Amino acid sequence: MQNALTPRKAPRQARAQATHDAILEAAAQIIGAGGLSAFNTNAVAQRAGVSIGSLYQYYGNKDALMVALIHRQQKRQLMSVAQAVASVEDADLATKIRRIVRAAMQHHHDNALLASAIDHEEARLPMDAELTGYLDQGGEMVRGLLARHAAEIGDIDIDRAVRTLPALVRAATDSWANRNPPMLGVAEDEAVRAVLGYLRGLP
Amino acid sequence: MQNALTPRKAPRQARAQATHDAILEAAAQIIGAGGLSAFNTNAVAQRAGVSIGSLYQYYGNKDALMVALIHRQQKRQLMSVAQAVASVEDADLATKIRRIVRAAMQHHHDNALLASAIDHEEARLPMDAELTGYLDQGGEMVRGLLARHAAEIGDIDIDRAVRTLPALVRAATDSWANRNPPMLGVAEDEAVRAVLGYLRGLP
DNA sequence: TCAGTTTATGAGTATATATTCACATTTTAT
């Protein structure tokens, strides 16, 4: 089933794969440097060092390129957080939260403009199976975490927490990490405080 | 001091005021219905029922119109929350928080696309004295609230709380109120839980 | 009444940019 937002064709040769990747990377760089308003297909092709025609060989239109970029970022974000979770297997809850928050925040802050642009575009573009999959995997991670620390956590609706928790971290990031100068330490502290407070629940 | 983002001229006659207002209202409606991508000056003028020339009589460029719209929304948001605060003068902390959250959320949800667009544009446009003023007033409200309930609140850095708290509410709103169908009740519960947990602080 | 001022008009201009397509080049398979 081929619609306008799925990739037009898959690369079959190595150089095609390189072109394909270069286009995505160029798009990320352009949005990261100039925001959504700098994001145009001619500029992306130029920065990727390929012709505009090649871009449209792989992405049927601009939105398809944006969707591919969103997939790339979500995948990286998920892997980065999964690694953080794995690296603190046996720590206490507060430590785990802090590490996870730090990983999520770092990833976000490395590409502040890109992250903000993606937040905005995600709302406009249709959610596909791949994105749903990433969301589900993230949900499973949170679920596992909460299950292992049920004792330290108040009455909680896990389905709600799975959605609310990432939003709390993003809120702290937007408020504190994307400033001039960035206050990453404060952002981390505030996110941890909000998350732990939320988990502990009402008295 | 007249720069490109300040209104080009102030309306002096009643009909000019009406034109001025109609343009702002049309801009709000267009973004509210179609998002930022639908926001163009010709469409705004048409919906306002005025000519494109009139629009540029009052707003030197598109960004100036956006800035004026941001001012209008921030002012309304502040007034709506201030009213909520005033209406629960003597209630306990949890009740106050719930009412304030509800007011902020309602305002946000009435214009979900507009609110999201403004969040995005605020980051790009320069912060002026008027916006700083609204922020300060909001800060004062939070400060007063926290002072009156110091006993129920853990160790807290008020300057941080003033920035983090509104972000937490917005996070819950984005996650739950802007859905299909909107889950306003859940959004409110989640925001209250996060805010109270944050205020209570680390154990 | 009327001159000066304010307000309104909208066709027209300038520019940006998404997308196409006819063609060239490179790679693969036989």
Next chain:
DNA sequence: ATAAAATGTGAATATATACTCATAAACTGA
């Protein structure tokens, strides 16, 4: 070696839209 398939090119087209300007209409105060 060579045909077929895959990949790459970029000038050209189509369209959207920010913004201008010459002109007209409405209002004001005398």
